[in-house]
Amino acid sequence: MNNFPYFFVMPAILALLSYVVRDVRLTRKLVPIVLWWQLALVGLLLLPVLQGHEARIYFAPGLVVDKLGAYFVMLTTIVVACCITHADYFFANHERHEAIQPQHLRIFYACVNVFLMAMTLVFLCDSLGYLWIAIEATTLSSAPLVYFERNKNALEATWKYLIVCSVGIAFALLGTVFIFAASQRGMAPSLNISELITNAKSLNFPLLQLGFIFCLLGYGTKAGIFPLHSWLPDAHSEAPAPASAMLSGALLNCALFGIWKVSSILLAAEPHSHTYHLVAMLGTVTVCAASLLLLRQHNFKRLWAYSSIENVGLMLFAIGFGSGPLFFLQALNHSLAKVALFLLTGNIVQAAGTKKLSKLHGVIEDSPIWAGLLALAALAVAGAPPFGAFVSEMSMLTLSFTDQRVYLAFFTVAALAISFIAICAHVGRVIFGAAKQGFVAWRPRQASIIPAIMVICTLLLGLTLKTDTWTMIPR
Numbered sequence: 001m002n003n004f005p006y007f008f009v010m011p012a013i014l015a016l017l018s019y020v021v022r023d024v025r026l027t028r029k030l031v032p033i034v035l036w037w038q039l040a041l042v043g044l045l046l047l048p049v050l051q052g053h054e055a056r057i058y059f060a061p062g063l064v065v066d067k068l069g070a071y072f073v074m075l076t077t078i079v080v081a082c083c084i085t086h087a088d089y090f091f092a093n094h095e096r097h098e099a100i101q102p103q104h105l106r107i108f109y110a111c112v113n114v115f116l117m118a119m120t121l122v123f124l125c126d127s128l129g130y131l132w133i134a135i136e137a138t139t140l141s142s143a144p145l146v147y148f149e150r151n152k153n154a155l156e157a158t159w160k161y162l163i164v165c166s167v168g169i170a171f172a173l174l175g176t177v178f179i180f181a182a183s184q185r186g187m188a189p190s191l192n193i194s195e196l197i198t199n200a201k202s203l204n205f206p207l208l209q210l211g212f213i214f215c216l217l218g219y220g221t222k223a224g225i226f227p228l229h230s231w232l233p234d235a236h237s238e239a240p241a242p243a244s245a246m247l248s249g250a251l252l253n254c255a256l257f258g259i260w261k262v263s264s265i266l267l268a269a270e271p272h273s274h275t276y277h278l279v280a281m282l283g284t285v286t287v288c289a290a291s292l293l294l295l296r297q298h299n300f301k302r303l304w305a306y307s308s309i310e311n312v313g314l315m316l317f318a319i320g321f322g323s324g325p326l327f328f329l330q331a332l333n334h335s336l337a338k339v340a341l342f343l344l345t346g347n348i349v350q351a352a353g354t355k356k357l358s359k360l361h362g363v364i365e366d367s368p369i370w371a372g373l374l375a376l377a378a379l380a381v382a383g384a385p386p387f388g389a390f391v392s393e394m395s396m397l398t399l400s401f402t403d404q405r406v407y408l409a410f411f412t413v414a415a416l417a418i419s420f421i422a423i424c425a426h427v428g429r430v431i432f433g434a435a436k437q438g439f440v441a442w443r444p445r446q447a448s449i450i451p452a453i454m455v456i457c458t459l460l461l462g463l464t465l466k467t468d469t470w471t472m473i474p475r
Helices: 009-020 024-050 067-097 102-122 128-146 152-182 193-198 205-223 231-238 241-269 274-295 300-320 324-352 368-381 388-402 406-431 446-464
Strands: 056-060 063-066
Touching (some): 009 102, 024 056, 024 063, 024 102, 063 067, 128 241, 152 231, 193 241, 231 241, 241 324, 274 300, 300 406, 324 446, 368 388, 368 406, 368 446, 388 446
């Protein structure tokens, strides 16, 4: 029996109902409940792969899910469910200060469900053509989330997001065409990723390299790698906090998964290709650039946007070593910590009425629970022990020594040290100091539930995972 449609039935129904139902308060309550049911359904459908009973589940030509894809589907659904659960509180508090047009909320919730479907499809694709369509769909469905506030800054951020990512996706399309052309030697022309990996040795390697470079640039633009990151800080800072958390904790993983899929073909064709080594080098450059950009930040949400760019570099670093487990482990810890940070930042910005770091101080006096969670989540995303990111980062550095690319480890360690100092300095100024006048923390305990769960999860990962389990080079 083909279970493929069941991945999309509930989100599709929710998208329709969210737009049609006029009572937005009902929508805000109903959508999170159904999304948690969606998580249970997805887990049940993927159980054979998750438990290792099956290597992959075949749905149709070009639609197959393996273990790595199954883990990412689960992570994506968890991130969206958590963000939308918190969104009920966020929008309720927003309406205390400023009325929200019901039509805007209906569009928001409808687009969130379409966005979830598009992201889920990315991880079920075994065709470069389907993969390109799915990643483009994530851009189109998430753009209205960035434009939610309907002001000048939101409009500018949305257009930048659409234009820059559309240019990137055009490069990825050109790369897909080159890879298709490379398959016309030694095999029947195909975009099927499994077939391309199986017959990788017979592909036209110069064309394959060219296609890989264009796909790396194209999907890398969507992921926010340096220097193609210009859209990311604006989009993440202007979107409402639940949307920012989804963009950082789920969307970036989709683009990086596209790079993983394409790089798997090149790795199978020539494991020691200099072109393939560009991935780890580009990841290191992205980490270094983001760490320097973190030093001079003036906007609280943009701070976490640049932190996301740094973590994109780390995930690209793992992909460059051909390690799917390390790629997912870093993505998992980043998603957990960054969702917590964006949601907490949304709480603080709402309570203080400003995003400017220079005007945020004394949160520990006004809301100790938010201050404590913010400090823990900041340490988690910065890779401090004993959080899960520390395990993934140490594993990557160990792997770089094993693979004799010590110079990459040296620059990465230096960049991580800089970013750690920058994040601690910025967050320290927000937490400590005199209490801010006019700071109103509304329902602080209710607004802390989801961030607290995220922080606890990444802490448990750090305490239970062993470094040596994740440092094996699959090739």
